[in-house]
Amino acid sequence: NGGGSAASEGKKDDKKIVIGFSQIGAESGWRTAETKSIKEMGKNDPEIELKFSDAQQKQSNQIKAIRSFIAQKVDVIALAPVVETGWEKVLREAKRAKIPVVLLDRRIKVDDDSLYTTFIGSDFIEEGKNAAKYLANLIGPDKKVNIVELQGTVGASAMIERQKGFAEQLKKYPGYKIKKSETADFTRSKGKEVMEAFLKADGKNIDAVFAHNDDMAMGAIQAIEEYGLKSGKDIKIVSVDGIKDAFQAIKDGKSNITVECNPLLGPQLAQVAKELRDGKKVDKWIKSKEDVYEGQKAIDALPDRKY
Numbered sequence: 001n002g003g004g005s006a007a008s009e010g011k012k013d014d015k016k017i018v019i020g021f022s023q024i025g026a027e028s029g030w031r032t033a034e035t036k037s038i039k040e041m042g043k044n045d046p047e048i049e050l051k052f053s054d055a056q057q058k059q060s061n062q063i064k065a066i067r068s069f070i071a072q073k074v075d076v077i078a079l080a081p082v083v084e085t086g087w088e089k090v091l092r093e094a095k096r097a098k099i100p101v102v103l104l105d106r107r108i109k110v111d112d113d114s115l116y117t118t119f120i121g122s123d124f125i126e127e128g129k130n131a132a133k134y135l136a137n138l139i140g141p142d143k144k145v146n147i148v149e150l151q152g153t154v155g156a157s158a159m160i161e162r163q164k165g166f167a168e169q170l171k172k173y174p175g176y177k178i179k180k181s182e183t184a185d186f187t188r189s190k191g192k193e194v195m196e197a198f199l200k201a202d203g204k205n206i207d208a209v210f211a212h213n214d215d216m217a218m219g220a221i222q223a224i225e226e227y228g229l230k231s232g233k234d235i236k237i238v239s240v241d242g243i244k245d246a247f248q249a250i251k252d253g254k255s256n257i258t259v260e261c262n263p264l265l266g267p268q269l270a271q272v273a274k275e276l277r278d279g280k281k282v283d284k285w286i287k288s289k290e291d292v293y294e295g296q297k298a299i300d301a302l303p304d305r306k307y
């Protein structure tokens, strides 16, 4: 089994840890950055072998991928679950095969928490709250503000919890009202489409947009400009993720706030996989450290953004 010779040889004689990763798709700049981070981990980490599967937004494809990973006897299954519910059956199969399941970036809802080992990702409630807090701070907490909301993928934990956190925080500002709230699937094109409809219905009375991700906000900005209003001024924009485009939009005066959500989870996934191999106990939630950016702080940070 490799013998215990030179320490400098490290683990190279050992068997690699095989990780099967079921990715959601490629709906946003955020997700593209996550995929890149995971693939780089698979390429650069000598202890890891990565099997990558793209589900094209379909839970049924993810379930198929998980079953195939089980059949291939991978060491770890990593899952970015497109929606929260409906995972019990397949995760019980993984548990029976004694393959640990690591949730990446989105959560699941299951009665039995032992069906997954850990969740690596963000606090979406906190992100929603921060979006509301910073918006109120920007416009003034005592103002009357009509908000339209662009939701992420229906049933996704990132959508459900951002919505919840935002609404909860808004209770502190009685003049702030969510006038319309619709899904735009976390994509730029849908963000534009839904915003166009909002503007057409009542464009003169929209003061702010809360988008569950930056991509939808970028689409909304386009819609606002085409409608003839000034995005970032006539209509304030707050969104989540912290992709470079959002920083650029803030610099250009077209957006106002982006709440950071870290997609660069490859290194953390590798670390967890190694800890599991070594029989270590891992925390149930490995939480990302994140910030909020607006104004000069966003402009200063733009050159160093990694995604």
Ligand code: GYE
Residues within 6 Å of the ligand: 027, 028, 029, 030, 031, 105, 106, 158, 186, 212, 213, 214, 240, 241, 261
């Ligand atoms: O915010 C969004 C994406 O699951 C945290 O999914 C992720 C979200 C992210 O497509 O841009």
